[in-house]
Amino acid sequence: MEINKSLKGIMKAYKAAKEAEKAAKNAEERAQAYGERWRYLYHDAETARAAAEDAKAAYAVESAALFETIKAAQGKARERVLSLVMVLDELEAIERGLDVPKKYLEGVSVSVDLFAADLPRAYKYTAYSSQFKAVYKGGAWRLESVSREPLCRASKRRFVWFPTETANVILDRYMNGRF
Numbered sequence: 001m002e003i004n005k006s007l008k009g010i011m012k013a014y015k016a017a018k019e020a021e022k023a024a025k026n027a028e029e030r031a032q033a034y035g036e037r038w039r040y041l042y043h044d045a046e047t048a049r050a051a052a053e054d055a056k057a058a059y060a061v062e063s064a065a066l067f068e069t070i071k072a073a074q075g076k077a078r079e080r081v082l083s084l085v086m087v088l089d090e091l092e093a094i095e096r097g098l099d100v101p102k103k104y105l106e107g108v109s110v111s112v113d114l115f116a117a118d119l120p121r122a123y124k125y126t127a128y129s130s131q132f133k134a135v136y137k138g139g140a141w142r143l144e145s146v147s148r149e150p151l152c153r154a155s156k157r158r159f160v161w162f163p164t165e166t167a168n169v170i171l172d173r174y175m176n177g178r179f
Contacts, residue, residue: 001073001146005066007088008140013059014088020055024048066143073130073146080115080129082146087132090114091141094160100169105136107163113149116157127151 027045067084074081090112095105115129129151133144162170 001069003066003069003073003143003145005069006138006140006142007066007091007134010059010063010066010084011088011091011141013055013062014085017052017055017059020048020052024052070146074148077128077130077148080127080151082114082130082132086114087134087143090158091134094158098160098166098170100166100173102139104166104169106139106166108136108166109161110134111159113152113157116152116154118154119151 024045027048031042031045063084070082070084070087091110094110094112098105098108111131111133113129113131119127127150128148130146131149131152132146134141135144136142
């Protein structure tokens with residue numbers, strides 16, 4: 001199913017929710033470690049927890065339409081299905097893995113099957129999984145499509161296509177030992 005939706009606002013809200021959750025957890029651990037003597041730490045933990053809940057709510061509002069679109073693209077499938085969180089985490093991992101400045105990511109295209117696996121030859125059915133395609137355009141990832149396709153082999157989990165400029169930057173980094 002063609003989607004063509006920018007993930008800029010959604011990724012920003014998702015990262016903010018993750019950071020707020022982490023901060024709330026750290027504040028709660030600190031409050032428990034210091035005990036009753038430092039009552040203000042409990043107030044800090046409550047404030048951090050409230051901020052985390054607000055960030056989660058903002059993420060939920062921002063991602064509701066895209067969540068429903070992904071759900072519709074997967075139809076009635078119950079196995080090997082995508083969630084929006086899985087898509088965002090994978091795009092973040094791809095970005096980290098390439099380790100190039102964002103200006104060189106422009107035009108990078110990815111096709112991902114998160115459930116790629118090697119099934120036994122005796123498996124007589126065709127296994128299907130949800131796969132997605134995304135492109136980095138205009139300073140943000142754009143989710144191009146989500147579809148149900150036959151399961152890829154484990155070695156074909158992720159395909160990344162680079163524009164020539166990006167490929168040259170990556171090759172230069174590895175050839176000169178700056179990785």
